[in-house]
Amino acid sequence: MSTLIVSLPLAPLDAATLFDHVLTADGQTVLAHGCVPLALLPSAHDEVVALVPGQALSWHGLQLPTGSLPRSLGGERSSGRLRSILDGMLEDQLLDEPAHLHLALQPQASTTAPVWVAACDKAWLQAALNALAQAGHAVNRIVPEFTPLSLQDTLWVLGQPEQPLLAGGHPAAQAPDGATPLPAAPLLVGLNTHSLLWVQGAGAAADAARPPALLLAEPAVVALAERLFQRPAQVVAHAERLLQAAQSPWDMAQFELAHAARDRRWARLAQGWSQFLRAPQWRVARLALVVGLLVNLIGLNAYALREQSALNAKRQAVRAVLQDTFPKVPVVVDAPLQMARELAALQRATGAAAGTDMETMLASFSAVAPVEYALTAIEYEANELRLKGAGGSGGALEPQLKALGLRATRQGEQWLISAGGQP
Structure with missing residues (x-):
């Protein structure tokens, strides 16, 4: 399943705005990477993942009140009540009016532990999503470039040597009201003297026995990172970093954006099925499934042929009995x-009563008819017996006569009885 990962640009959108993107076939390897105008983005893909840059996000820790989360299957965050609760709790923490911001709650949020809420400019995000949709790249999922979990005990040095960026966890992040501390909040700042002092201060405040944060750097700034931090840095290509960010369990298509996105559960099922059909790692499973279907199909056909042969043999045996007799x-x-x-003709010829004779039908009827049932008329024609009478409901006569090999139908006060019931 091919996925187009697009980093949303911070600059105002126009025809010359460049979109940093990665195209992957299986979520593990990079097929294509570039920074091109919107019109030149790859058109062949199954889904689109939008990355919200770290500079566009602010992070806020909250302890949600009991009963504030919706109970709907799949954890949909489109509840207006939950959005109102978040607006009220974040009103003093946000630098802008809550109505102007898009909020997203962390995955698998609960009211028993502090949670993260990501906030970004709603108009900017909606404009970027609309531009992608109009160009034929409808976004299936929205993920942040960095999350608290991805920056836990990790430092990133990004960008170019003339404008390096440092991404890490903010050491002062904690849940309100003295609750259980949250992991450090993601922070993306320019790499300068102040940010280095911030990192050194965070390291000094940490437990001495705790190992230093993992240092990761993009190829363009790896030498700068190793010189400033005075230790080796692990090199990660820019495209690989975007690919890793897209694997986040976050989905910021919540609240007002949830109405424009397709159903999340169906999207996951469709994504899983498409990946099963195309991903190389599922090739053996696909082959096993095809072999299993073929074996079952051949087995069912062989069983059907055997049963058909047995049925034909029984029919031939019945025909042989008839022709011999x-x-x-x-x-x-x-x-x-x-x-x-x-057999009925032979019985009549020898004077024995046949099952279609009037006497036999009357005997069978009288054996099961209610005592209060009184016959008023009897008519027998073409092996069919018509009886008319009054008294008794006769509701149980049909199954009882069927057990005796007779077909019985009630028509008002009349009974139509003929041979042919299957006992």
Whole structure:
């Protein structure tokens, strides 16, 4: 399943605005990477993931009140009540009016522990999503460039040597009201003297036995990072970093944006199915599934052929019994029915009562009819017996007569009885 990962630009959108993007087929390897205008973004993809840059986000720790989270399956965050609660709790922490900001709650949030809420400019985010959609790149998921978990015990040095950036966890982040401390909040700042002092101060405040934060750097600034931090840095390509960011469980398409996005559960199912059909790591499973289907199909066909052969053999046996018993029957069409007719004719010829005779039907009817049922008329024609009478409901006569090999139908006060019921 091919995925287009697009980093949303911070600059105002126009025809010349460049979009940093990565195209991947399986979420693990980079097929293409570049920074091009919107019109030149790759068009062949199955889904689009939008990355919100770290500079566009602010992070706020909250302890949600009990009962504030919706109970809907899948944890949908489109509840207006929850948004109102977040607006009220964040009103004093936000630098802008809550109505002008888009808020997103961390995945698997609960009211029993502090949670993170990410905030960004709503108009900017909506404009970027609309521009992508109009260009044929409807966004399926929105993820932050950095999350508290991704920057836990990790430092990133990004950008170019003339404008390096430092990403790390803010050491002062904590839950309000003295609750359990949250992991450090993501912070993306320019790499300068002040940010170095901030990092050194955070390291001095940390436990001495705790290992230093992992230092990661993009190729363009790895030498600068190693010189400033005076220790080796692990090199991670820019495209690989964007690819890792897209694997985040976050989805910021919440509240007002949830109405414009397709159903999250269906998207996950479609994504999983598409990945199963195309991803190289599922090739053996796909082959096993095809082999299993073919084996079952062949087995079912073989079983059906065997059952059909057994049924044909039974039919031939019945035909043979009919032709051996009554050799005068020229053509066999319905062996059981023809056997019954020939047997009835033989019974009449020898003076024995047949199942279709009036006396036999009357005897069977009288054996199951209610005592209070009184016959007023009897008519027998073409092996069919019509009885008319009064008294008794007769609701249980049909199954009882069917058990005796007779078909019975009630028509008002009349009963129509004929042979042919299957006991």
